Amino acid sequence: MRCSDTWVCVADGTRAQFFHCDGPDRDLEPVMDFGLPGGTRPFVGRLAGQLDRAARAHLFEHLVLVGPLAVMRDLDGSLDQGTRNLLVAEIDREDLTWRTPQELTAHLRDVLPH
Numbered sequence: 001m002r003c004s005d006t007w008v009c010v011a012d013g014t015r016a017q018f019f020h021c022d023g024p025d026r027d028l029e030p031v032m033d034f035g036l037p038g039g040t041r042p043f044v045g046r047l048a049g050q051l052d053r054a055a056r057a058h059l060f061e062h063l064v065l066v067g068p069l070a071v072m073r074d075l076d077g078s079l080d081q082g083t084r085n086l087l088v089a090e091i092d093r094e095d096l097t098w099r100t101p102q103e104l105t106a107h108l109r110d111v112l113p114h
Contacts, residue, residue, distance in 0.1 A: 006088070006113055007031065007060035009051060010104065011067040011075065012097045016047050019069040019101060020060065021112050028101040028108075042070060048078035064111050066091040066104075 008019045008028055015035045019028035049090055054060060063086045065072060072090055078086075089111035096104060105112065 004020060005060070006062040006064060007054070007111075008064045008066060009047075009106065010096050010099075011044075011065070011071050012095045013049060013068065013071050014043055015097050017068075017097055018054075019104065021105075024113050026113075027105045030101060044074040045078055048075055048080075048083075052080045052083050055080070055086055060086065062086055062088045062113075063092065064089045064095055064108065066096055066108070068092070068094050100101075 005023060006021045008021065010019070015033070017033050018031040020031050021028050035045060051063070055063070058086045063076060063083065067075070067088065069092045072092055076084070076090070091108065091111065093107070099107070103110060
């Protein structure tokens, strides 16, 4: 997989979607879905591991996290320092996991590359 300028991870505690945005005024494009039945903590730990592996593989240069405050707090505490260094924005928003890429792009326009 090639490096994407910005990855956006939209999570709700049991499901996450990864999108990439390769430049100014470009819509988000799906990369993959990630889901795990169960509570927030096991899910968040596995999600953090997925993001850490992608960061170490240089699959993105910037990371935007979107999700409810509790998920964001747990995720921030679970990410490796190298992954946290790539964070450009954390957006506390309830359940955007069901939005289309175009709707997400509109919601996140201010934090995506210009």
